[in-house]
Structures are given as structure tokens and as C-alpha cells.
Amino acid sequence: MFVMAAEEQLRLDVNWIDYLIVALYFVFVLGIGFAARRSVSSSIDFFLSGRSLPAWVTGLAFVAANLGAVEIIGMSANGANYGIPTVHYFWVGAVPAMLFLGIVMMPFYYGSKVRSVPEFMRRRFGTGAHLVNALSFALAQLLIAGVNLFLLATIVEVILGWPLWVSLFVAAAIVLSYTTLGGLSAAIYNEVLQFFVIVAALLPLTLVGLHMVGGWDGLKSRVAESTGGAEQLSSWPGTALTGFDSPFWSVVGIVFGLGFVLSFGYWTTNFVEVQRAMASKSMASAQSTPIIGAFPKMFVPFIVIFPGMIAAVLVNEISEPKSSGGTPDYNNALIYLIRDLLPNGMLGLAIAGLLASFMAGMAANISAFNTVFSYDLWETYVVKDREDGYYLKVGRVATALATVVAIGTALFASQYNNIMDYLQTLFGFFNAPLFATFILGMFWKRMTPTAGWVGLVSGTLAAVLVAVLSEGTLGVLSVGVLPLSGQGASFAAAGAAFVVDIVVSVLVTMVTAPKPESELRGLVYSLTPKADFHDDTDVDLAWYQQPTKLAGIALVMVIALNVVFW
Amino acid sequence: MSEQSQQSSGRRAAGAFDIRNFIGLLLGLYGVILVVAQFLDSEEQLAKADGLRVNLWTGLALLVTALVFFVWARLRPIVVPEDGPEGHSDGS
Numbered sequence: 001m002f003v004m005a006a007e008e009q010l011r012l013d014v015n016w017i018d019y020l021i022v023a024l025y026f027v028f029v030l031g032i033g034f035a036a037r038r039s040v041s042s043s044i045d046f047f048l049s050g051r052s053l054p055a056w057v058t059g060l061a062f063v064a065a066n067l068g069a070v071e072i073i074g075m076s077a078n079g080a081n082y083g084i085p086t087v088h089y090f091w092v093g094a095v096p097a098m099l100f101l102g103i104v105m106m107p108f109y110y111g112s113k114v115r116s117v118p119e120f121m122r123r124r125f126g127t128g129a130h131l132v133n134a135l136s137f138a139l140a141q142l143l144i145a146g147v148n149l150f151l152l153a154t155i156v157e158v159i160l161g162w163p164l165w166v167s168l169f170v171a172a173a174i175v176l177s178y179t180t181l182g183g184l185s186a187a188i189y190n191e192v193l194q195f196f197v198i199v200a201a202l203l204p205l206t207l208v209g210l211h212m213v214g215g216w217d218g219l220k221s222r223v224a225e226s227t228g229g230a231e232q233l234s235s236w237p238g239t240a241l242t243g244f245d246s247p248f249w250s251v252v253g254i255v256f257g258l259g260f261v262l263s264f265g266y267w268t269t270n271f272v273e274v275q276r277a278m279a280s281k282s283m284a285s286a287q288s289t290p291i292i293g294a295f296p297k298m299f300v301p302f303i304v305i306f307p308g309m310i311a312a313v314l315v316n317e318i319s320e321p322k323s324s325g326g327t328p329d330y331n332n333a334l335i336y337l338i339r340d341l342l343p344n345g346m347l348g349l350a351i352a353g354l355l356a357s358f359m360a361g362m363a364a365n366i367s368a369f370n371t372v373f374s375y376d377l378w379e380t381y382v383v384k385d386r387e388d389g390y391y392l393k394v395g396r397v398a399t400a401l402a403t404v405v406a407i408g409t410a411l412f413a414s415q416y417n418n419i420m421d422y423l424q425t426l427f428g429f430f431n432a433p434l435f436a437t438f439i440l441g442m443f444w445k446r447m448t449p450t451a452g453w454v455g456l457v458s459g460t461l462a463a464v465l466v467a468v469l470s471e472g473t474l475g476v477l478s479v480g481v482l483p484l485s486g487q488g489a490s491f492a493a494a495g496a497a498f499v500v501d502i503v504v505s506v507l508v509t510m511v512t513a514p515k516p517e518s519e520l521r522g523l524v525y526s527l528t529p530k531a532d533f534h535d536d537t538d539v540d541l542a543w544y545q546q547p548t549k550l551a552g553i554a555l556v557m558v559i560a561l562n563v564v565f566w
Numbered sequence: 567m568s569e570q571s572q573q574s575s576g577r578r579a580a581g582a583f584d585i586r587n588f589i590g591l592l593l594g595l596y597g598v599i600l601v602v603a604q605f606l607d608s609e610e611q612l613a614k615a616d617g618l619r620v621n622l623w624t625g626l627a628l629l630v631t632a633l634v635f636f637v638w639a640r641l642r643p644i645v646v647p648e649d650g651p652e653g654h655s656d657g658s
Contacts, residue, residue: 212616
């Protein structure tokens with residue numbers, strides 16, 4: 001998490017035009033909530049948009065749901081600090097996993113008609129694995145929603161001078177209104193709108209910034225002259241990013257740690273993301289959702305990392321401490337750049353873009369939380385077999401409660417910043433072994449229910465163990481036996497979780513009883529008729545509607561980008 | 567809001583209202599505001615970006631983008647069948 005020091009000098013000089021632009025944005029956000037409300041008549045409408053959305057809408061929502069505060073502020077800060085190597089978070093750490101989700105895993109999620117990722121877990125492995133997954137996911141969403149809210153409020157405090165609690169409650173009230181009114185449709189439609197507002201804010205900023213440093217060539221020469229040096233202009237081996245001394249291990253860490261274990265764990269099993277695809281109207285659209293999302297995703301670095309790099313050579317508050325060995329406030333790089341370059345009007349649009357990004361993140365967390373809470377926890381374990389309208393009501397109440405908890409979490413975060421940081425790291429460990437369990441369970445029919453939950457638990461414990469043994473990953477809890485810290489430590493922890501999960505799952509499967517094959521149709525590859533993976537409505541698709549062809553194009557493009565910025 | 571979604575009154579028309587018109591309208595309004603705002607730019611404001619008219623160019627770009635959304639929504643309207651959740655030929 002990032003602490004915005006409330007320095008008095010970092011106030012943006014806003015006037016009525018800027019406030020007009022920001023206000024207009026909020027009018028539209030609420031308007032979408034009201035418009036979407038008319039289409040909510042059942043719980044499937046509320047939680048999964050009635051499985052009716054076109055692929056370009058869900059694809060953009062897929063990207064926007066992830067384009068929250070952590071992404072925009074965090075990645076521009078990394079850009080200012082490390083330069084070009086930050087692109088690995090996108091081209092290695094996101095796009096390949098998104099394509100894999102669309103091609104390999106989405107047929108199982110969408111074809112089995114489950115309503116959430118934990119529900120898939122329950123049908124494949126039963127109660128044990130389901131509870132581990134649903135509970136850890138629900139808790140993590142509340143935490144992250146609170147963090148997003150806290151970041152939003154701190155930024156508003158810093159740039160506009162509003163007290164923390166005011167923006168906290170205003171933002172929470174807005175997110176609450178549109179998500180309770182229109183459910184997932186409102187969240188998704190708003191994410192699409194937010195995506196365009198974010199681009200409209202950051203693209204001009206980047207272009208003006210490039211103009212000021214003398215274009216791409218000018219940026220290259222000024223970064224090469226700065227402290228980071230020419231190393232910050234090529235993506236590999238990225239030793240500064242990983243914290244590994246050896247270039248070889250740095251590349252291994254990026255490819256396997258970030259590119260494989262961490263990113264596949266996040267993108268393919270995180271219900272916040274997968275829910276967007278489940279809301280689409282057919283199998284081909286569901287598969288296309290993350291693949292269409294991959295195209296904007298691969299260009300996000302240009303409007304997030306580049307402004308960070310530009311700020312590092314253009315903004316005095318960043319460039320001076322960076323060159324004199326101080327500790328610049330990288331998290332504010334983007335805001336400094338906005339302050340220095342944008343006139344009133346464009347300034348308002350930039351602020352609207354930042355607010356849009358933070359609200360997108362929080363609304364995505366809340367809408368995923370209420371689905372898992374209502375279907376996976378309430379309907380499955382607490383109050384079973386009630387009419388559909390009852391669970392719709394539960395969903396609305398859960399949304400309201402989640403928002404209240406998020407405000408509480410945000411207030412807690414403002415007092416105990418470090419604790420929140422470690423909690424986030426800790427919840428990240430629940431993600432790490434999930435991919436191993438899912439992929440094994442989807443392709444190995446023998447894998448048993450016991451192996452499902454034991455694998456998850458031992459994988460998570462392995463990740464926690466590595467984090468405790470490393471340096472500082474969990475604060476005072478980390479004993480520093482392993483010479484790893486920062487990103488390198490989380491790569492290693494995720495790797496350990498993956499390997500331990502696989503090994504333990506295989507061993508436990510050998511000595512426990514599998515589920516009968518008749519219960520695994522749609523859940524395991526070899527027991528599912530190929531027809532289940534296709535929709536009758538998906539006929540005569542143009543090339544741009546076919547997931548495999550789109551994924552092929554995306555793969556070629558992302559490889560080309562990797563080569564260009566080698 | 568597309569007319570079709572109103573005609574199909576009720577039955578599972580989730581996702582039937584046209585987000586493209588919302589996006590086009592918001593970006594279009596932003597475009598107008600920025601183009602107007604550029605007349606109010608002070609010397610000091612312009613000097614921030616070396617005299618580059620940021621508001622003007624962004625405003626014009628937003629107006630063009632808004633137009634693209636309106637044209638797209640007009641050319642490929644959402645069709646909502648009376649009996650199903652499917653929304654076809656929506657340009658996806």
C-alpha cells in the first residue's frame with residue numbers, strides 16, 4: 001500500500017471548470033446505476049447481469065476492474081523508480097495468463113454454468129476446498145475494497161484538500177448506490193465508462209509529457225543520463241525490479257515467478273475478473289472476454305509507466321532526490337506530473353480519471369464479494385432453498401454491509417498502514433496455490449476432494465513459511481534466513497506454494513477416494529463431451545469473434561512488444 | 567437508452583440499454599467543456615505545457631471519439647428478442 005504524505009505543496013490548483021467535469025462524471029455514474037436497475041428482475045440479473053452482455057463490454061470491464069488505485073498509482077511509481085522493466089507486470093505478468101484463461105479455463109467456468117469460482121470449487125472438490133476458497137476470497141475482497149477506498153480518500157485529501165472522512169463517505173455512498181441499484185450490470189457498465197475516462201485523462205498527460213521531454217528520443221536520452229541509467233530503458237533482465245543480483249535468476253524469477261505462478265494464480269482464479277466473463281452472453285463471448293481485454297491491457301503501460309518515467313526526469317520533487325540518492329515520493333509521481341503540466345479543464349479530467357479508477361476497483365471488489373457471499377456462503381451453508389427474490393435481497397443487503405465494512409477497513413488503514421500492508425501480502429498467499437489446484441482438478445479426473453482442500457491449505461502454508469523465512473516481507477514476523485526481499489521474495493513464496501500444492505495433491509490423491517465420474521461432467525476435461533464447450537448460438541462467427549484467432553493475434557502482438565523494448 | 571430495450575418491456579432484458587450512448591454523451595460533453603475552457607486559458611496555464619493548447623486538442627479528440635460512439639450505436643443497434651436474454655448484432 002502507498003502512503004500519500006499530505007504535503008501542503010502538493011495541492012492541485014483547481015477551479016470551477018475542474019469541479020464541473022468531476023461532478024458531471026458522478027452524474028453519469030449514478031445515471032448508469034438507475035438505468036441498469038430497470039433490467040434487474042432476478043438474482044442472476046443482479047449477480048451475473050443475466051448472462052447477457054456483449055464481449056467488448058465484458059472485455060473492457062475485465063481490464064477496468066483491475067485498473068484500480070494499486071495499478072495506476074503503483075505502476076506509475078514503479079515506472080518512475082525502475083523504468084521500462086515495469087512492463088513485465090503487463091506483458092509477462094498479465095497478458096499470457098489472460099489468454100490462457102480465455103482459451104483453456106473459461107470453457108469449464110462458463111460451460112458448467114457455475115455462478116462463481118468458489119462454486120466451481122465446490123462442485124469439483126466438495127465442501128472443504130469450497131470453504132477455504134470462498135471464505136478467504138470474501139475476506140480478501142472486503143480488505144481490498146477498504147484499501148481502494150482509503151487510497152481514494154487520501155488522494156482527494158492531498159489534491160483537493162477535503163478531509164479524509166468526507167471523501168471516504170462520499171465515495172462509498174456513490175459506489176453503494178449504483179451497485180445496490182443495478183448489481184453487476186451497473187458495476188460493469190460503469191467500468192466500461194471508467195475505462196474511457198481513465199484513457200481520456202492519462203493519454204493526453206502522456207503525450208504532453210513526451211512533448212515536454214522532446215519525444216521518445218528525448219525521454220530515452222534523459223533517462224539514460226539520470227541515476228537509473230540506460231538499464232531503465234530495456235525490459236530484461238530487470239534485476240532492479242526483482243532484487244536478484246544475478247541476471248539469470250532475475251529472468252527466471254520474472255518468467256516463472258511473475259509470469260507463471262503469480263499471474264496465472266491471479267488472473268485465472270480471481271472471481272473479480274472471472275465474474276466479468278461469466279456475465280457475457282455466450283461461450284464464445286465468455287472466452288473472448290479476457291482475450292479482448294488483453295489488447296487494451298498490453299497498451300496500458302504506455303499511459304501508466306511512461307508518465308511515471310517522464311515524471312522521474314521532469315518533476316523536481318522526484319528527479320532531485322532520485323539523482324542525489326534520496327528517497328523520492330514515487331507514489332505521487334503521477335500527481336506531480338498532472339500538477340506541473342495540465343491546465344484547468346484538463347486538470348479536472350485527470351482528477352475524474354483518477355477517481356474513476358479508484359471507484360472501479362472498489363466496485364469490482366464489492367460486486368464480486370456480494371455474489372460469493374450470497375450464493376456461496378449464505379445460500380450454501382446458512383439459509384438454503386428459498387425463492388430467488390430472497391437471495392436478490394440478500395445480495396443487496398450484503399452490498400450495503402460490505403460498503404460499511406470497507407469504510408471501517410479504510411479508517412483502520414489510515415491508523416495502521418503497515419498492518420494493512422502485511423494483511424494484503426498474506427491474502428495474496430491464498431491466491432498462489434489456487435491455480436495449481438484448479439488446473440490439476442480440471443485435467444486429472446482421479447484427483448480427490450480431500451486432495452483439493454489439503455493441497456490448498458498446504459500450498460498457502462508453504463507461501464507463508466517462505467515469507468516468514470525471507471527478509472521483511474511480513475515485517476517483524478520475517479526472520480531473514482533466506483536472502484530474499486521485496487518482489488523476489490513474493491515470487492519465491494508463490495513458486496513454493498505452487499510446487500507444494502501439486503506435490504501434496506498428488507500424494508493425497510493416491511490414498512483417498514475420488515468422486516464418481518458421473519458427477520464430474522463439465523468439470524474435468526476427459527469426462528466432458530466436446531459439445532458442452534460450445535454454444536449453439538455461436539455459429540457463423542466472424543474472425544474477430546473467434547477466441548482462438550483473437551488470442552493468436554494478441555500473442556503475436558505481445559511478443560512483438562517484448563522484442564521492441566528488449 | 568435504446569428504443570428497443572423499452573419495447574421489450576420486462577422479460578430479461580438485462581444489458582439491453584446501450585452504454586455506447588452514455589459514453590458518447592459524457593466524452594462529448596467533456597469535449598465541449600475543454601474546447602470552451604481553452605479560451606479561458608491564462609498565459610500562465612499555457613506556459614505549463616510550453617504553449618501547447620492541451621485543452622483544445624484533447625477537447626477535439628474527445629468530440630471525435632464521442633462521434634464514433636454515436637455512429638457505432640446507430641449503425642449496429644442492440645436488438646433484444648422478446649423471449650430471450652440474447653442481445654445480438656451489438657457490434658461485439
